[in-house]
Amino acid sequence: MIETLLLALGLVLIVEGLVYALAPSLLEQILAALAQLPPDQRRLLGLASLAVGLVMVWAAKQLGA
Template identity: 65%
Template sequence: MLGVAALALGLVLIVEGLVYALAPDLVERMLEALRGLPVETRRALGFGAMALGLALVWLGKSLGA
C-alpha cells in the first residue's frame, strides 16, 4: 500500500513539474485568474478535482492497476 501511495505521489509530482517546466507563464496567468474567483468557486473546483481524482483511482483499481 505504501508503494502505491509513493507511486501516486511521484506521478503527481512529475505532472506538476512538467507544467512548471514547460509553461511557467501559463501557470502565472492561471494563478492570477484563480485569485479573481470567489472563495466558494475555488472550493467547488477543489472538491470537483478531488472527486475526479477519486473516480480515476477507483477506475484504475477496478481495471486491475
C-alpha cells in the same frame, strides 16, 4: 498499499514539474485567474477535482493497478 501511494505521489510530482518546466508563464496566468474567483467557486473547483481524482483512482484499482 505503500507502493500505490508512492506511485501516485510520484505521478503528481511529474505532472506538476512538467507544468513548471514547460509553461511557467501559463501557470502564472492560471494562478491570477484563480485568485480572481470567489472562495466559494475555488472550493467547488477543489471538490470537483477531488471527486474526479477519486473516481480515477477507483477506476485504476478496478482495472488492476
